[in-house]
Amino acid sequence: MPHALRSPAARGAVPTARRRLLQLSAAAPLASWVASPLLAAARDDAPAFARVRPGEAGWPADAAWQQLGARLAGQLVKVRSPWPDCVAAPASAACATLFRQAKNPYFLGDEVALTQTLGWVDAWTSSPSVYAVAARNTADVAAAVDFARQHRLRLVVKGGGHSYQGTSNARDSLLVWTRHMHDATLHDAFVPQGCAGVPPVRAVSLGAGALWAHAYDAVTTRGGGYVQGGGCMTVGVAGLVQSGGFGSFSKAFGLAAAGLLEAEVVTADGITRIANACTHPDLFWGLKGGGGGSLGVVTRLTLRVHELPETFGAVNFTVRAASPAAFRRLIALMLDFYARSLINPNWGEQVRLRPGHVMSVAMVFQGLRRAQAVEAWQPFLDALARAPQDFSVDFAPLKIVATSARTFWAPTLMKRALGFISRDDRAGAPEGNVFWPGDQGQAGQVLHGYQSAWLPADLLQHARRPALCDALFAATRHWGVSLHFNKGLAGAPPEVLAAARDTAMNPAVLGAFALVICGAGEQPAYPGVAGHEPDVDLARRETGQIAAAMDELRKLVPQPGSYVSESNYFEPGWQQSFWGANYERLLAVKHRYDPQGLFFVHHGVGSERWSDDGFTRLD
Structure with missing residues (x-):
């Protein structure tokens, strides 16, 4: 990135x-x-x-x-x-x-x-x-x-x-x-070069310039399979895989890097090498999460294609607490509910704790019917309903939706009409140039500050949960925080954890239930353009507030680890x-x-x- x-x-x-x-x-x-x-x-x-x-x-x-x-x-x-x-x-x-x-x-x-x-x-x-x-x-x-x-x-x-x-x-x-190297080729039975005797698997080969929107179109919409990629559809395939890579359903399908079967890479001597588990295995391991741009130029990646679940879905609503005390109670309710019902392969994405004592829920699910998702969330919604003096709930037009997994990334007329998906608005733009409206905030942004940290799952143990709740509440006194549950692998199946362990990612991700993120920015802006220059004074103030918020969480986890693609530019150590x-x-x-x-x-x-x-x- x-x-x-x-x-x-x-x-x-x-x-x-x-x-x-x-x-x-x-x-x-x-x-x-x-x-x-x-x-x-x-x-x-x-x-x-x-x-x-x-x-x-x-x-x-x-x-x-x-x-x-x-x-x-x-x-x-x-x-x-x-x-x-x-x-x-x-x-x-x-x-x-x-x-x-x-x-x-x-x-x-x-x-x-x-x-x-x-x-x-x-x-x-x-x-x-x-x-x-x-x-x-x-x-x-x-x-x-x-x-x-x-x-x-x-x-x-x-x-x-x-x-x-x-x-x-x-x-x-x-x-x-x-950018122009974006071909996509599906394989029904792929065996990495030099790996004779290895059972063939379904796979997709993608050029280094491919974006995840185009990968999902080839593999899922047209191919009926699933490749583990990024949640943001305009992120590049090669960069995400080399950084480790999380998608909305990583608790079910693991890291994008863990799905890498083979890479073609030009190394510093100008030689084109094939890297996989059998040929140049050390380079192959390094490309799986070691960070892009350090070991060579990846030109093609071949990734495992998984069986596509029947359904994907989403849960979206906002809760407003009436007071600081009620907001702290709301955080406690969410942590209890997550620890009891959601730390499993079915659920991903995030909950945001925002200024003004607001909690925004933007979760996704896979492999469940809508009725099952409703049943899963009903205890939490009932708890909120029992305290109307403390909590008010603002539901999106469709608070819990499910769709055919095959059309999840397709720009259908209904999704466009409801504002669920956006398209490239340039004349003659390809039909597959789509993105989630929520990701448009990244386009043209200038960052003021940004930090992330993995939160270990043992913080969800009953005895430690109150301290976690207090730390999150204390953090929100300084700045808003987001809990990205799909960016921690605690609750994933054993085979997903084993595959992630065989990558260069910080092993902290294996036991983390979430990646907590604090960030701020403005958009679009550019230095020297009168009327459009970044607000430097505001940026520095917000950077201090972000640091103060994250310091509250580091009191619980002094060395939590951070995700290389979503981290502090000034990260110490x-x-x-x-x-x-x-x-x-x-x-x-x-x-x-x-x-x-x-x-x-x-x-x-x-x-x-x-x-x-x-x-x-x-x-």
Whole structure:
């Protein structure tokens, strides 16, 4: 999911004291990693690799770029951002159109210079590469990797472009843009290369530029199967799998990474490798949750296809509590109900605790009939009804709905009419360019602050539940929090847990009942565009409130772990937070396949060897 650090002048906007505090806060957790034998070996053995910027000695001459363009048969693009024109003429019709289009995730994805998130205040601003390779195939990707290695360029990879951390864009770089590599091929009996004797399984092969909306269309709507992917339909397939990847039904079908059967990947030496459990198994393991952009450029993924449940469904309603005391009681009721009835493979998605003593329920279910879902929720609704002086319930037009699983992602007329699904509004846009209306808030956003933490299931034990309730209530005194139940695997079947254990994800996810998220932002906005600039003062205030809210929960779980794709840009001790005990093994994979550090992303495997701009080597 865009890495473009600001210019030196813009980076100076970060208060010096705060920047120093961030550096100091990260220093202690980093010490153990710096001292690790594997990292020491990576430092000692790898030859120096100093990247170059435009205008510096070693930057490719025009003739070199022309040779690359000829090799790519026209797929080398000189990138130009539309934002400078908007900065120059903020009141123009063209600028107004750009800000309107920035709310369409498909428009953003189809523009080589743009990313889904436009920045993070005091961290990064979405900025284009100098050149981009609009890759059509693996050979194009290999050509870009070779060119970047030979000329010592900063290399960036973008598929869906959803990175909150800014890892899919960077100034002064060469971009590998995989958007046009989006083929989908279904297999009735797939056996990974080199794995003779392994029982064949149903699978789907997807190009690195495929989005989950298109994957679900191919596998579910047209193919009648299920592939574990992301909840947001405009997220890229390759990025989600490499980050671990959660979908609405992860408690039933597991991590997206755990469903990976085989990957085609171009490594730093420009060689195209097939990685699976039998061929390059170490690289294969690292790609399953080790984070995108650190180990190579994935060009194709083959994922397991599961049997499709008969039904999918959703539960949506809002509860307003009359007082702080009633809100705390409401949180307690929800935790009791969840621990008793919902921590199982049938249920996923989230409950939000919002300012004003409001709880929003946005849950989904699979494999149940509507009547069964109603029966499951009735005890909770009855408890609310018994206290009308404390709770008022606002139901959506259809509070509990069920549908054929095969049409869940299909843009049917009824779903469009009821506002359940939205479509790409550009003339001539493909029929399958759809997204959930609730995800439109991510399009064109500028983040103010964002943190996440896994909450272990033992907090739901009867004796510990009151403390969890108190911590959640205390957190809401500072900021709203969301409990994403599908992003913790406690309650999943044993085979799902076993498959997740064989990924690079932080093992904390195995015993977590939910990922708690606090975030804030605005949209759309862009620095320097008069009338549309990010509100820096507000962002800093909200960042402090988010930190205070999460600190309440960390009193219960001091080192909870965090999901790499939905985490704090300034995460201290990110190696432990994102990958836990798996980080040293990931370093070994990094050292084997990219010893010079060609691939760099913020807080990616091995990135502690580089300054935050990716150009200055620290060792």
